[in-house]
Amino acid sequence: MWREINRFGRKLVEYGLAHSHFGNISVRTGDGLLITRSGSMLDEIDENMVVHCRLYQEDCFDTIASSETIVHRRIYQQTSALAIIHVHSPYAVALSLLSEEEYLVPRDTESKYFLHRIPLVTGGVGSAELAANLAGALSQHKAAIVRGHGTFAAGKILEEAYVNTCSVEHACKVHYLCTNKTTGDGTL
Amino acid sequence: MFGWWGKGLEVDLGSGEIVVKRLPREIYEMYLGGRGLGVKLLWDHLQAGIDPLSPQNVMIFAAGPLTGTRAPAAGRHAVVTKSPLTGTIFDGNAGGYWGTALKKAGYDYILFKGRAPSPVFLLIRGDRVSLESAAFLWGKNTDQTIRLLKDKFPAEGKRRYGIACIGRAGENGVAFACIMNDRGNTCGRGGLGAVMGSKNLKAVVVGGEETVPLADDEAFEEYRRDILRLLVASPVSSKGLSSFGTSVLVNLINYMKLLPTDNFRRVYFEEAYEVSGEKIRDNYERKKRACFGCPIACKSRAGEMEIPEYETLALLGPACNNSSLESIMEMNHLCNDYGLDTITTGATLSCYAEILGRDLLQEEMLELIREVGEHEGAGAQLSRGSALLAAKMGQPGAAMQVKKLELPGYDPRGALGMALGYATSNRGGCHLRAYMIGPEIFGKPKLLNRLTFVGKSGLLPVFQNFFTTMDSLVVCKFVSFSAGEEELAAILSSVTGVHFSAQDLLRIGERIWNLERLFNLREGFSVSDDTLPERFFHNSDDGYAKGLNRDEFMRALREYYFYRGWTEEGVPTGEKLTQLGIN
Numbered sequence: 001m002w003r004e005i006n007r008f009g010r011k012l013v014e015y016g017l018a019h020s021h022f023g024n025i026s027v028r029t030g031d032g033l034l035i036t037r038s039g040s041m042l043d044e045i046d047e048n049m050v051v052h053c054r055l056y057q058e059d060c061f062d063t064i065a066s067s068e069t070i071v072h073r074r075i076y077q078q079t080s081a082l083a084i085i086h087v088h089s090p091y092a093v094a095l096s097l098l099s100e101e102e103y104l105v106p107r108d109t110e111s112k113y114f115l116h117r118i119p120l121v122t123g124g125v126g127s128a129e130l131a132a133n134l135a136g137a138l139s140q141h142k143a144a145i146v147r148g149h150g151t152f153a154a155g156k157i158l159e160e161a162y163v164n165t166c167s168v169e170h171a172c173k174v175h176y177l178c179t180n181k182t183t184g185d186g187t188l
Numbered sequence: 189m190f191g192w193w194g195k196g197l198e199v200d201l202g203s204g205e206i207v208v209k210r211l212p213r214e215i216y217e218m219y220l221g222g223r224g225l226g227v228k229l230l231w232d233h234l235q236a237g238i239d240p241l242s243p244q245n246v247m248i249f250a251a252g253p254l255t256g257t258r259a260p261a262a263g264r265h266a267v268v269t270k271s272p273l274t275g276t277i278f279d280g281n282a283g284g285y286w287g288t289a290l291k292k293a294g295y296d297y298i299l300f301k302g303r304a305p306s307p308v309f310l311l312i313r314g315d316r317v318s319l320e321s322a323a324f325l326w327g328k329n330t331d332q333t334i335r336l337l338k339d340k341f342p343a344e345g346k347r348r349y350g351i352a353c354i355g356r357a358g359e360n361g362v363a364f365a366c367i368m369n370d371r372g373n374t375c376g377r378g379g380l381g382a383v384m385g386s387k388n389l390k391a392v393v394v395g396g397e398e399t400v401p402l403a404d405d406e407a408f409e410e411y412r413r414d415i416l417r418l419l420v421a422s423p424v425s426s427k428g429l430s431s432f433g434t435s436v437l438v439n440l441i442n443y444m445k446l447l448p449t450d451n452f453r454r455v456y457f458e459e460a461y462e463v464s465g466e467k468i469r470d471n472y473e474r475k476k477r478a479c480f481g482c483p484i485a486c487k488s489r490a491g492e493m494e495i496p497e498y499e500t501l502a503l504l505g506p507a508c509n510n511s512s513l514e515s516i517m518e519m520n521h522l523c524n525d526y527g528l529d530t531i532t533t534g535a536t537l538s539c540y541a542e543i544l545g546r547d548l549l550q551e552e553m554l555e556l557i558r559e560v561g562e563h564e565g566a567g568a569q570l571s572r573g574s575a576l577l578a579a580k581m582g583q584p585g586a587a588m589q590v591k592k593l594e595l596p597g598y599d600p601r602g603a604l605g606m607a608l609g610y611a612t613s614n615r616g617g618c619h620l621r622a623y624m625i626g627p628e629i630f631g632k633p634k635l636l637n638r639l640t641f642v643g644k645s646g647l648l649p650v651f652q653n654f655f656t657t658m659d660s661l662v663v664c665k666f667v668s669f670s671a672g673e674e675e676l677a678a679i680l681s682s683v684t685g686v687h688f689s690a691q692d693l694l695r696i697g698e699r700i701w702n703l704e705r706l707f708n709l710r711e712g713f714s715v716s717d718d719t720l721p722e723r724f725f726h727n728s729d730d731g732y733a734k735g736l737n738r739d740e741f742m743r744a745l746r747e748y749y750f751y752r753g754w755t756e757e758g759v760p761t762g763e764k765l766t767q768l769g770i771n
Contacts (some may be wrong), residue, residue, distance in 0.1 A: 021634075038423050039631035049635075059466055060440040063428030064630055067421055125421050 001027060001034055002050045004121035008162045009042030012087055017169055018042045023087040023150070027158060028076050031055045034073045035065050035072055042087075067126040071152070074131035079139045081154035085161040088150035091172035096120050096147045098179075102146065104171070107178050111171035118168055119144040190403035191253035191684035193214045193296050197317060201387050202243060202302030206317050209299075216760035217686060218769060221252035221296055223279040224700040225658035226268025229299055230277060231703055233597030236710045239736040240379070241361055241386040243303035244259055249290070249352070249392065250298075252662035256291025257401040257408070259679055260415050261664035263288045263480030270711075271378040272386075273363040273532070273573050274592045274616045277707040280366075282352075283479025284373030286394065293396030304388035310336075312394040313347070318330040322390035324596050329355040329561075330368040334670040337393055347749040348399045353391035353709055354381040355527030360563035361385055362571040364532035368524060372487060372494045373479065376529045378593065378615060403685025411679040418670035419483055424630050425669050427608060429486040434498035435465035439599070441502070443637075444629060445732040446602030449506040451538035452588045452723060454597045454730040459511035461606040463501050467513060496520040496530070499619075502597030503534025505599070508541060508548060517555055526561030533557060535594030539574040542586045591616035591717050600724050605636065605644040608744050611718045612648070614704040622651035623665055632669045641740050645747035653697030660700060701770040702760045703751075706770070718745060740755055 002128050005025050012018040012025075023042050026035035032055050036042065040049040051065045055076055062069055072084050095104060103117040119137040123130025134152050137144040142152035143164045151168045155161035194216070198207045219228045226248040237241075238244045247269040254262035265287030271278035290298070293312045300310075307322035325333050333353045341349045350370060357365035358381030363704020365381030366374045374379075390589070402408050419425045428436040441447045442460035450456040461467055468474070474495060478485035490496045496504070497517055500523075502514045523530045537556060541548045548556070570577055574594050578587035588595045593616025600607030605624035613621040627647075628638035654673055658665060661676065673690040678686050708717075728736040749756060753764035765771075 020567065037631055039633075039635045050555065058427060058431055060428065060432070060436045060438070060443075062431075063424050063436055063440060065423060067423045067426075070427070105676070126423070126426070127420070 001029070002045060002047045004030060004158050005034070005036065005050055006045040006084065008043045008158050009036070011043075012085070012163065012165070013043035017089040017165060018087040024068050024072070025086075026066075026072045026084050026156070028055070028082045033072055033076060035069055037064050038066050041067050070126055070128065071131045073133055074135040075152070075154060078135040079154060081138060081156070083158040083161040084152060085153045085158070085165045086150060086152045087165060089165070089169040089172075091176050092145045092151045092169055093106045093148060093175055095172045096149075104175065106171035106175060108171060108174040111167055111174070113166050115142060115164075117141075118171065120147055121145070122147050125149065143183075145172075152172070189213060189217070189684070190401050191257070191680070193291070193294050194222065196250075196295050196297035196299065197312075198299045198301070199319070199320070200302045201300055201304040201308065203390060204304075204319055214218045216253070216429050218696065219700060220657065220660035220696055221255070222250050222264070222266035222281060222660040222662035223268060223656060224696065225250045225297055226266055226279055227277060227700050229297070230268050230270070233299070233301070234270060238270065240270045240275065240383060243301070243387065243553060245270055245386070247300045247380075247383050247387070248297055251287045251291045251296055252660055253680060253684055254285045254661045256327050256661060257402065257683055258481060259412060259663070260419060261479070261482040261484060261682070263482065264658055264662040264664060265649035265726070266662055267367060267375045267380050269380060269383045271615070272361070272382045272488055273379040275711055276615055276713065277704050278378040278380065278590055278615045279329045279375055279659065281659055282367070282369055282373045282375045283352070283482065283664060284370040285348065285480045286350030286352050286369040286373070286661065288480045289348065289394045289396065291396075291400050292347075292398050293394050295461045298392065300387060300389060303386065307388045307390050309353075309393060310389070312392075312396070314396045314398070321387055325353075325390045326359065327356070328708060330527050331371070333391060333527050333758035334368070334371055337391060341393055341395065344395070347395045349393055349395035351391060351393050353527075355561065356526060357526040357528045357561040358382055358385035359390075360561070360571070362528065362560060362563060363573050364529040365527050366529045366535075372477075372489070372524065373490045374524070374529075377411050377531065378619065379528075381527045402683050407682035408679065410482075410652070411675065415616050415667065415671045415675050415679065416483060418675065419667070422632065422670040424499070424632060425484050425666055428429070429484050429666060432465035432469060433486045433488055433495060435468055435495065435501055437466040437498040439466060439500055441598065446599040447506050447664060448502055448588070448597055448599050450509050450729070451507055451542045451586065452595070452599060453542075454727065455602060455728045455733045456730055457506035457511075460506065461514060463505040463513050464512040468495055475766045479664070482664060484664070486666065488598055490517075493517050493521055494524060499597045500530040500534065503538070504553070505530050507534055507538040508553065510550065511552070512550055515553070519554060521677060522554060522557050522561075526557070528557065528561060531558065531596050532594045534589055536570050536574040536577060539586045539588065540570060543578065543583050566570065576614055585722055586644030588721055588723065589617050590720060591713070595618045599733055600626055600720060601728065601736060603638045604641045604736070605638070605648060607720060607724065607736060607741070608641065608644055608648055608748060609652070611720050611745065612652075612748055614701065614708055620655065620665055622648055622655055623668065624651060626651075626668060630669060636752060641744035646751045649698070649751050650694065652701055656700045657693045660696065695768070699770060702765065702768055703770055705758075705760060709759060718758060
């Protein structure tokens, strides 16, 4: 399974959706989750860079797992997701800072069709508040944006979570470009 | 001055004279406090070749510039002396409240010399300082000593007393006796308690009401919040340590195949869960507790029993082939009561078991610990530590130690930066000099390949320098999983009003490290002491750990000396010492 995580991690970095050691990926494994380690780089994932944590209880492996493990765990507990991708994709982060709305409504046809609207949620990195907010949002949506932080996208398989991640960033990019064209000063 | 009071106490236990000493600001800026200040004072006051348990030995208790402030996890103090276990310079540091109490009393440090004609304790009530008879305490273990002193010196308004004391082990000169403060907080390693005992110094009781003045309150609060935010963001501090304490490491280290098992002959313990943080969580009602000013709160108790730290679990458990958590908790309690270092106790017991050729029974271990503390029976021969025990029993290879300090809970074959760190540590086989487990296991600040020496020789001195600075501020090592030298430099600057850059802090750590090295060289230590037990150059018996390659190890060691600016014999060059301002 780490090879699949490696494959999509490389794609995310290659397409500029993730960089440095930011972002994390997980897949559900029954009553557990396989998640990237804290401090790992998504384009350098190998078997030592993922860790298996329990779904319903913290254990020693939380110590070396991504600092967002609490968020992934809560999403799996409350939704039907089987794979989650979190990245700090730039247009999504930028738009979340420019907008004061609770949702971002995509302008392009594809994104409107696939995503409908994208929730903008709040909460500190790795906090229980963020975990609760995101689990609530992803129980009804394919992806959400954490204000000033980045996207969380879910799917039944990693490829679906990857597609949703790309869709959100694409929607945000188009939205930003259209808005910038309209107002000229970057405000929405 | 801000952050420092600029003064300490010098106590001649022989004559009973107590003098308030003022140190120049330059000393504080060069050595900070805690370990650094202690090392500087010991270097200045101690001649070479002194028996550590003689009246001529000197012992320094020192707080740091952050101690007594609200800086996160900074309520600590250090104790520095020449160790009766290793013969090296030695520092230990502890949390609890004692360090804060010293700062609140208006002092940065206490220096003890001589030997009291009869047992005494030092009592500090603000500016009233006296040596008091400890006749009613002598012969008692730490639990009772602390209880008696707490009853005698209850909190008075804002003044709360910190109590540091020794138990029977310290009184009896056990080479790995520790100093206990406020129950459950220890300056654990190297026999610091034995040095206290040799001076007839049973306890140091300190209380005060002063507030440490800050140079810039507003900036301090900002930098304090920065560090708190980082602590929350790091899973090591906010999840693992906060939820489980250090016992979280048992299963993790076992999974990584570096849990010392069967006296380091194996690295994987089949029954690790039985002594793990998870087992403790699942079976005990725990009450969390924290050292003064610490948001991590890694300690906990179950009723009256302290939950053992990881090192204690590892050395009294798997290292002794013991999977009984209950027995480890009982042994931990007994060690704490007698005032014994649990790491050396466990390692010496596992060494003894190997020499005997059989596992020790739990009851046997408990009885041996009691005998060590009392310095009687078979325990008497264990009371000098594993190196002397194994040498005396004709099997020196059974002692898992470096410079006579027993190795803690990480097999060096599974973390090669740690291996080099053990070998080059100024106080012997210690994990806390650089804690390379941070980058090699936790991935903090960045994950390194733990199974290679490549790159470690250059990185290790930086970690050692940084941790030396932390010991001098005095800040808990666990902060390093979240904050670095930049954050600590900023908060230190706001406390003292003196600008310290991150590079300044590393340079201060380097200065202290080099002075410690000079001390050890003066005592006769050499490059041949910067090594590891032969066992680690061979595969583990269970086949999980590959033996270290001796050539690679020696190459890494030579490179380490090079990066340190030392000669090939491991001696700091004159140029290096001049650069560091060491005359």
